[in-house]
Amino acid sequence: MSGLGLALRWLHLAATVALLGGAVALLIAGPSDRPTALAWQRRVSGLARWLLLVAVLAGAGVLAHQTVVLEGRAEAALDPRALLRVATQTQSGLVWLVRLGLLLVAGLFAAGRLRVADRADWLALHGQTAALTVLALALAAAGGHAAAAEPSPLTAMAVDALHLATAGLWAGALPALSLLLASAARPDGADARPYAVLAIRAFSRWALAMVLVVAVSGVLNTLAHVRDVAGLIGTPYGRLLLVKITVFALALALAAANRRRLTALGATAERGRAAMARLAVGVRVEALLILAILGVVAALGVTPPARHEQAAWPFSFRFTTTALLSAAPDARWPVLIGSQLAVAGAVVLLCTLFVRRWRLPLAAGAVVLLLTGAAMGLAPLAVDAYPTTFHRPTVPYTVTSIASGAAIYAERCVACHGRGGGGDGPAAATLPKPPADLRAPHTSDHTAGDLFWWVSHGIPRGAMPGFADVLDEEQRWDVINFVRLLGAVEGARWLGPSVDPGRPWLAAPDFSYAVAPAPARSLRDYRGSRHVLLVLYTLPASRARLAQLAQAYQLLTTVGVEVIAVPTDAEPDAIRRLGPDVRALFPIVTEGAADIVAVYRRFDAAPHVEHLVDKNGYVRARWSTHGETARDVNLLLAEVQELNEEKVVAPPADEHVH
Amino acid sequence: MRAWKAVVLVDLALLFAALGGWAAWQRSQTTAALAARTVTFGGPEQEWTDVAGLVRAVVPELGIVVLTHADIPGYMPGMTMGFKLADVEIPRALSVGDTVRFSLRGSPPLVTITALEKVP
Numbered sequence: 001m002s003g004l005g006l007a008l009r010w011l012h013l014a015a016t017v018a019l020l021g022g023a024v025a026l027l028i029a030g031p032s033d034r035p036t037a038l039a040w041q042r043r044v045s046g047l048a049r050w051l052l053l054v055a056v057l058a059g060a061g062v063l064a065h066q067t068v069v070l071e072g073r074a075e076a077a078l079d080p081r082a083l084l085r086v087a088t089q090t091q092s093g094l095v096w097l098v099r100l101g102l103l104l105v106a107g108l109f110a111a112g113r114l115r116v117a118d119r120a121d122w123l124a125l126h127g128q129t130a131a132l133t134v135l136a137l138a139l140a141a142a143g144g145h146a147a148a149a150e151p152s153p154l155t156a157m158a159v160d161a162l163h164l165a166t167a168g169l170w171a172g173a174l175p176a177l178s179l180l181l182a183s184a185a186r187p188d189g190a191d192a193r194p195y196a197v198l199a200i201r202a203f204s205r206w207a208l209a210m211v212l213v214v215a216v217s218g219v220l221n222t223l224a225h226v227r228d229v230a231g232l233i234g235t236p237y238g239r240l241l242l243v244k245i246t247v248f249a250l251a252l253a254l255a256a257a258n259r260r261r262l263t264a265l266g267a268t269a270e271r272g273r274a275a276m277a278r279l280a281v282g283v284r285v286e287a288l289l290i291l292a293i294l295g296v297v298a299a300l301g302v303t304p305p306a307r308h309e310q311a312a313w314p315f316s317f318r319f320t321t322t323a324l325l326s327a328a329p330d331a332r333w334p335v336l337i338g339s340q341l342a343v344a345g346a347v348v349l350l351c352t353l354f355v356r357r358w359r360l361p362l363a364a365g366a367v368v369l370l371l372t373g374a375a376m377g378l379a380p381l382a383v384d385a386y387p388t389t390f391h392r393p394t395v396p397y398t399v400t401s402i403a404s405g406a407a408i409y410a411e412r413c414v415a416c417h418g419r420g421g422g423g424d425g426p427a428a429a430t431l432p433k434p435p436a437d438l439r440a441p442h443t444s445d446h447t448a449g450d451l452f453w454w455v456s457h458g459i460p461r462g463a464m465p466g467f468a469d470v471l472d473e474e475q476r477w478d479v480i481n482f483v484r485l486l487g488a489v490e491g492a493r494w495l496g497p498s499v500d501p502g503r504p505w506l507a508a509p510d511f512s513y514a515v516a517p518a519p520a521r522s523l524r525d526y527r528g529s530r531h532v533l534l535v536l537y538t539l540p541a542s543r544a545r546l547a548q549l550a551q552a553y554q555l556l557t558t559v560g561v562e563v564i565a566v567p568t569d570a571e572p573d574a575i576r577r578l579g580p581d582v583r584a585l586f587p588i589v590t591e592g593a594a595d596i597v598a599v600y601r602r603f604d605a606a607p608h609v610e611h612l613v614d615k616n617g618y619v620r621a622r623w624s625t626h627g628e629t630a631r632d633v634n635l636l637l638a639e640v641q642e643l644n645e646e647k648v649v650a651p652p653a654d655e656h657v658h
Numbered sequence: 659m660r661a662w663k664a665v666v667l668v669d670l671a672l673l674f675a676a677l678g679g680w681a682a683w684q685r686s687q688t689t690a691a692l693a694a695r696t697v698t699f700g701g702p703e704q705e706w707t708d709v710a711g712l713v714r715a716v717v718p719e720l721g722i723v724v725l726t727h728a729d730i731p732g733y734m735p736g737m738t739m740g741f742k743l744a745d746v747e748i749p750r751a752l753s754v755g756d757t758v759r760f761s762l763r764g765s766p767p768l769v770t771i772t773a774l775e776k777v778p
Contacts, residue, residue: 105668114661121661128665517710517728517757518736575712576755583715583754585724585738590712 005065009298012058014291016137019051021172023130028206029199031122036192040180048110056103063087063096095143099136106132138165145305149224156224163217170210174287177203181280185273197265204259225305230390234311237303244296251289258282311390318385319378331380338377345370386453393448395477399511399595405482408475421486433462438483439490451480489602497623499642504618507653509599514591526562527652531614531643535565536600538607539577545608545629550584552633559640570594614643617653697767706730707761713754714738733766744770752776
């Protein structure tokens with residue numbers, strides 16, 4: 001069934017593009033009174049009617065197919081009510097409806113009932129067909145992946161619409177032009193030969209401009225749907241895109257070759273005719289390549305974008321520069337020299353395009369230089385990689401996940417890795433190779449996907465066993481979230497009570513809490529709107545501080561701070577125990593406190609700790625005390641002021657491990 | 659019909675249809691946004707019964723209790739706020755941390771508590 005949907009999409013796309021291109025080719029070539037040219041124009045107009053019919057029928061077929069998929073039953077394709085529902089109540093259905101409507105209006109003009117008396121009529125007629133079809137083509141962007149792109153679907157849709165429109169304006173004209181060239185290259189087509197030469201020259205300039213826009217908008221489209229190189233080579237979407245880019249490059253190479261033939265057209269009559277016949281074939285092959293590309297485009301439309309897929313890395317290595325700085329500073333020299341050699345090689349290679357003498361040996365030398373440089377420079381950058389290296393965690397970095405990861409860690413990992421992750425567990429001494437220090441900064445050189453592979457399948461060189469059989473996927477990500485916390489705790493050891501302006505780095509583990517009976521909220525809900533002062537308090541010592549905060553609460557709210565107080569004993573009756581004297585109206589967590597305390601106390605185990613979390617989700621300051629809890633509220637207000645005055649807006653803290 | 663005249667006519671029709679559709683959509687959007695934001699006084703009197711709450715503060719001199727309450731359907735999401743009591747006495751034994759159930763009556767946003775009882 002999906003094969004049918006794909007074929008219908010392809011048919012619709014190809015017919016629409018060819019329809020648009022026919023009108024564009026006519027407009028570029030202009031009106032003419034030569035018999036061969038007139039015959040060609042009639043043929044293109046005649047074909048347009050068929051193309052229109054195919055485009056509308058195939059489009060309606062896609063809509064019916066979509067209805068079948070959405071309704072989950074085959075009869076829905078013939079059920080008018082189901083069709084109407086899909087066409088009017090889903091965005092993609094609505095877009096299809098508008099596009100088919102535009103094509104039908106274009107059909108009014110293609111039917112050929114209108115009187116064409118002069119040049120104005122002729123231009124208006126074909127201009128209208130082109131305008132309506134290009135609109136119908138570009139609108140497809142509003143019903144495709146771009147409509148769901150993050151962060152800005154409007155920009156993505158505009159870029160995609162531009163890509164579709166320019167691609168159609170360029171590639172669509174190829175079949176019609178190849179027909180013109182072929183008929184002008186026939187022995188009896190001599191009368192239209194100058195017309196064809198002028199047309200193909202004008203198209204050549206037009207195509208250059210369009211292809212530039214196609215390439216640039218194509219790159220932007222790719223960036224919207226593919227996160228990284230892994231997404232490009234590790235997901236079905238990325239691989240389809242690679243196929244598309246390859247065929248596009250082939251088509252461009254052919255176009256360049258065709259462009260060279262243009263000069264030969266002006267030669268003597270007989271040689272000019274032969275050149276035109278060859279050019280007609282060249283343009284036809286180019287059109288076939290475009291047809292293949294449209295097939296890939298149809299497939300891309302029904303493939304989930306790489307951004308939403310887990311990329312399976314096909315190689316056993318990857319290149320990274322982050323490991324270079326921390327792990328092997330000595331490797332910097334070969335990288336530097338290698339990269340210089342490679343750049344020199346590339347420059348020489350470029351130069352060979354312009355010199356004629358010694359071209360071959362020079363090019364060979366340049367290639368050798370390039371390869372040596374690349375090998376020398378890239379070798380130290382290569383690190384081991386696994387199929388899951390670029391997987392994104394499927395479990396967010398929350399206290400619940402971390403706490404369950406901690407429990408699993410305590411049960412299965414602590415013997416070798418030690419309580420704090422230092423690699424100093426009781427069993428560590430018996431291992432051939434001591435376990436790595438999980439707290440060390442180098443842990444961040446590895447991707448979350450690397451850790452996931454090791455937790456799942458072990459490390460054969462060391463004695464690390466794999467846990468894929470005993471822990472499910474979620475549990476393994478929990479452990480990795482806990483390991484991320486270990487590193488964060490180590491790095492945050494010296495975090496003090498004052499904000500370091502403009503330098504957020506410590507992502508606050510997310511949590512959800514409730515002050516029963518109010519519904520649960522999470523830390524994330526405050527993103528972009530308020531800072532959060534997370535207070536872990538212990539009675540009775542903290543009573544004085546809580547009373548202070550209660551008194552200042554209105555002021556704190558005014559400057560954009562929410563206070564969330566969590567009792568370290570995670571007592572559900574915390575509010576009653578606080579008593580009537582404090583009169584604290586900020587959330588005092590009665591549900592979900594245990595996990596918050598378990599995780600946040602790893603940063604600081606003092607009885608009273610205050611974490612200042614900024615509105616982007618980063619912990620920016622920490623104040624803790626073992627003794628007197630009262631503290632001048634103005635000190636806190638000063639730090640909040642610092643945050644409010646901060647101009648640098650950091651990207652919001654990622655809720656996932658990198 | 660001459661082709662250029664047909665083109666002009668059809669394009670004008672399409673343009674007006676598009677503009678009309680856009681205007682209608684805009685208007686429906688603004689009406690919806692406005693309706694979501696407007697607070698109207700003097701609406702119909704409404705009543706909610708059996709709302710769960712947690713006492714956060716009691717101010718007997720003002721006749722107010724501050725409650726953290728559950729969602730009140732059709733009125734407001736769960737939050738912490740003060741409520742005035744209509745004619746009921748604040749239960750003498752009511753203290754911070756008590757779980758209560760209460761009833762509200764009034765035309766929003768002018769509502770008062772009509773019944774309040776402690777849940778043991």
